Amino acid sequence: MIFGELGYYSLIFSILFSILLFFFIYQDYFIKDNKVSTKVYSFCFLQFFTIIISFFSLVFSFLLSDFSIVAVFENSHSSKPIFYKFSGTWGNHEGSLLLWVMVLSSFLFLFLLNSKKNPKKYRLLTIFFQNILVVGFLIFIIKTSNPFEKLIPIPKEGLGLNPILQDPALAIHPPILYVGYVGSSIIFSSALASMIVNFVSKIWAQSIKIWVLISWIFLTLGIMLGSIWAYYELGWGGFWFWDPVENVSLMPWFALTALLHSIIILARRNVFQSWTIILSIITFTLSMNGTFLVRSGILNSIHTFANDPERGIFILTFLIFLSLLSLVIFFAYQPQKKEDFFFNFTSKEMGIAINNWFMIFFLSAVLIGTIYPILLEIINGKKISVGPPYYNFILAPFLIPFLIIMTISTKVDWIRSNINQKKKELLFLLIFSFLFILIINYYSQKISIINLLIFFSSLFLIFGLSKDFFDFFKNKKKINLSQTVSHFGFGLLILSIAICGIFSKETDVNLKVGESIKLDNYELIFNDLSMKEDKNFKKIIGTFNLVDINGKTFHFSPELRIYNQPPIVTSEANIQTNFFKDKYIVMNNISGSDYYNIRFQEKPFMVWIWISGFLIGLGGFLSIALKRNSID
Amino acid sequence: MNLYIKKFFILLLILNCNLSIAFSEELFDSRIKKISKNIRCIICQGQSIDDSNSDFALDIKNFIKIKLNEGLSEKQIYELLKNKYGEWIVFKPELNYSNYLLWSFPYLIFLIGGVYIFIKIRRKIIKF
């Protein structure tokens, strides 16, 4: 069909336009006026337009099930529901790269349109560097990952999309995540540009801040969606596994969060200039590094994409090139130090410095944990696993001081603070939180000291900020609403994860139809087994009754789904959520018998993990929405 | 007044610590679970033995059960499995010479970061 040709040639044209764009940028750079030339505008638009056409050509190829295209053949099927045909576009390596480059190009064009107040040379240079990224990826796509590769003879039917990927949360997870990852690209380009024209200052930070916010919000939401999908879809009741692909999205998040805080300072006064630039470069480098790790075959993970060394070498080379470029520019054009840098020990600036310090620590732990197995295997062929025990051991204790300092920092002022005034309030909060953990400890006596302290510090933060909310709503006291919401969300996140992790209960039983078993506070009855046919799978539904001590009955129906395209059996858990806990039942057939292995989990406070994640993002959103009213 | 408050808190703390001492008896099942969570299902790409329902995972769970019944300690079971399948079957990396970089790197970074901030701030605070 025509879309394959259209898509492919649009890509070729976009490369052409992008190369011409370089030329026009160069030409316009030396024209001494304040306006970016219309030629530059036009070619930015043409680049953007042709990439959009290419992307939507792929979308239509999927929607129309055009199996003459390899990507569609390998990843789709005519019986797939339309929504998943659509999301199948980016559910594969080639399509996801096309999505990636589309977001890159969109940000380039959007930046051009929204930066009119900034100096011309800075704008041109930012677009210049961003264009390098676009061209690099376009060439990568054409050379190694062409989404429009043809298949002859044209097969009648496709191979189907992995059924685990047919889930609404997972369908929108990549676009959202990519806006996060790729959003950091414009910050990267802008950082390099601002160094060259000596624009690293308060004004630059103010103009770039919104891009940091957008990137950060989407990255936060993207990561959340991935976890939500894992929890509801994967059937183990977990939502974070320290899997390399997950880690690879978390690392830029740490850097981006640190950057967000630094840029807030730099937007007010000229401090942390070099450090903010470094963070800008690191964040995008980590995003790119992530791309490399999951697409090159160097990692073994539950959701690596293509395992192709040729692609790996290309991305690696490109990544090294960008790193060297940044290094050279940084040392050649060191940001000038016109700093009004002085602040007291007890100040917001200090709090943010400490935030950055901890963020880099968390980042380095996840980085070394992810990369170390690779390094070790290269050096001496030894294979080791670095899993949750490592990350929990390293990260958990540091969360305690982190949360406490976070609370104090939100309550102190910029530059300097008289801590004595705050002492009373903080002491009260301390005592209140302490009493709380005494109660928790009395209720459940098996909690370790570290976990108790985590409860303590997260409660400290939550109570501290609740008081701020209270002041805001009742006494109309002015607070930074977006900051309070996000930080409150973070405290709630840690608290929910701690509660869920410590107080979860899990039981494994093997049952046949008709059997029942007594669990701690429940009786589980395996009522019935039935089989139904659905759109592209058969399902075996188990119906269960869960009766609690009060006699109340809950009905569960976990499923086993047997797909034929491709032939996979998946287990769909039945999760019943309320604000206090999730009840989770999943069943698996024991091969060669009538018995089913039933796993029943009680996960307290589970839904609050998602709520707090969204609160964190909401705070960022509020920051943009309320921008006109507060000066942060 | 302040002194009484302090004493009260110390008392509470001591009381609490006594209650906090974890009961050393753990249920047999939870021991299996604990070990299972730390063993990797090596045909499953990332899952732990506890999470997986594959034949291999069920076999290993059974193996752990039998070995616990034989009186082996947690450590011995890990050693046994590592001998058969390699070090990577255990999720928590060992604390040995070849892993020293893994375990020390984050703390090194933290230290360097701390020192850097300290030096910078000190200079400025003196000025201030």
Place this chain on the structure above:
Amino acid sequence: MIKKVQFGILFLIIIGSFYFFSQGLRINKKFFPDKNIGVELSNFSAPSIFNNEIMITKDSLKNKKFYIINIWASWCSPCREEHPYLMKLSREKLLKIIGINYKDKKNYAIKFLKKFGNPYSEIGIDKNGIVSIDLGSHGVPETILLSEEKIIIAKFVGPLNKNDYIKIIKIIKNNESIY
């Protein structure tokens, strides 16, 4: 001056990472570690399928130059695929093949062998998977090739294919070992 040093260090780190990761790409990404190659087989014990009282153990591997332990089951379709190769191998005079019947029903297993042929000199039953774990295996089918001294020469995870068969024959014929 100090700037130059900093630049130099960072430059080296970047170039070093490039080297490392490009090396990493070349490593064979086989998922299963060859942990026990060159190591002596650990002991195992499985009741014989024909007589519960008799135990098949490491000592059952005797009187030949090479041994194969093959883990199989009647319900496992890849096992059916590889069976012809095992039949061919069973004709090798220097080789003794022992089967470990994994989580199977005795009569199904015997029916399977009656239908497709029996390449095994002896067969042990692994009712609950423990024997396989003792052997360090990952599932069915799996084939372990051992030397006269009962040292593991090769492990084949998954069904034997033509290349694996050829490899085994080569080793036996040339009396050569990999290590």
